[in-house]
Amino acid sequence: MLSTEVFMSSRGQWRYRAVVMACTLMMSAIVPTAHAEGDGNSPERPDPHVALDRTLTRIGFGSCAEGGKEQTIWEAVLGAKPELFLFLGDNIYGDTRDMAVLRAKYAEFAKQPGFAKLRDTTPLAVTWDDHDFGEDDAGGDYPQKEASRQVFFDFWGEPADSPRRERDGVYASYVFGPPGKRVQVILLDLRYNRTPLVKPEPGVRNYRSWALARYTKGLEVPGPYARNPDPKATMLGERQWQWLERQLETPADVRLIGSSVQVLADFPGWEGWSLFAHDQQRLIELIRRTRANGVVFLSGDMHYAELSKLEVNVPYPLWDLTSSGLTEVWPVPTPNANRVSDVIREPNFGLVDIDWQGAGTTVTLSVVDQSGTRRIEKRLSLAELSAKP
Helix, strand or coil: CCCCCCCCCCHHHHCCCCCCHHHHHHCCCCCHHHCCCCCCCCCCCCCCCCCCCCCCCEEEEECCCCCCCCCCCHHHHHHHCCCEEEECCCCCCCCCCCHHHHHHHHHHHHCCHHHHHHHHHCCEEECCCHHHHCCCCCCCCCCCHHHHHHHHHHHHCCCCCCHHHHCCCCCEEEEECCCCCCEEEEECCCCCCCCCCECCCCCCCCHHHHHHHHHHCCCCCCCCCECCCCCCCCCCCHHHHHHHHHHHCCCCCEEEEEECCCCCCCCCCCCCHHHCHHHHHHHHHHHHHHCCCCEEEEECCCCCEEEEEECCCCCCCEEEEECCCCCCCCCCCCCCCCECCCCECCCEEEEEEEECCHHHCEEEEEEEECCCCEEEEEEEEHHHCCCCC
């Protein structure tokens, strides 16, 4: 993340089931992570979770926790009593190619008293972002991604036989509760297969000086990245796209899609779906084509919190609640034409409250600060989150 003292480094520092048996025999040399899950010849195993039988009414989430800092936010998180807590990435700041260092950072996080109490008392679901994946703004070219994936699964207690361990990434999907009160949580992996980011051609501008000048004047400061115009550029990779389509075809009433970076922010110049316009449109079209009602995006990464809304060329109004960070704060203003809330620039976490009332069910999206005060709050009717017949 761009430092307020020095505009010198990048953001953040600035920042598999096997196919049919015949195919398995013919391709026995292929490692497990290259196998295709859900090939249509055998049922796709659900991702395991201890709370799948629970009816959820309150889900918490957060991102961006520096393990070496005092983490005072957990008292407010525990006080909110979420029935499930989602970690959306940058859960530690590993920033390394040395897996011993990465394990040590996880061990440091595990010693945080508030996190330890949350882990002991509250079901969790987790994905990663760049800093726990491995390096600032890293993508599919990060050379230690498979080793890091195993460290991630081991720390977070993913069962050895989980289908999640067989995929090209850490993406997962869970369906909680009975029919009529089903909450689907989809956690995407935006790192393992992501195409490299694009920067403007050298010489277009001296970004550091330009950004500092704008910040000094109190102006919004876009990040250093440009949109990738290549239609083949991807956030997810094709296997994850096919998997996501199957998940969106699964019956659910409320669908919370956890994205480590913002989905709907209108080109802040930092990492986000807006940098991959083809993928962003593909995501919206997939929601439309699968008639996946009840979608709400939850995101992190930015070191501030805000609420974004998109209501043009979408099947129904889409919302993206960004909560970041649990410890990290970013005071520099960034542009977002889809912003519909204040920007909260202090430690925070997010809440999703569901009041199950049949056709009158409501979903309330909130951002909560360290004192337990709700700083952003938006109540939505579940009926709003559906395409018109």
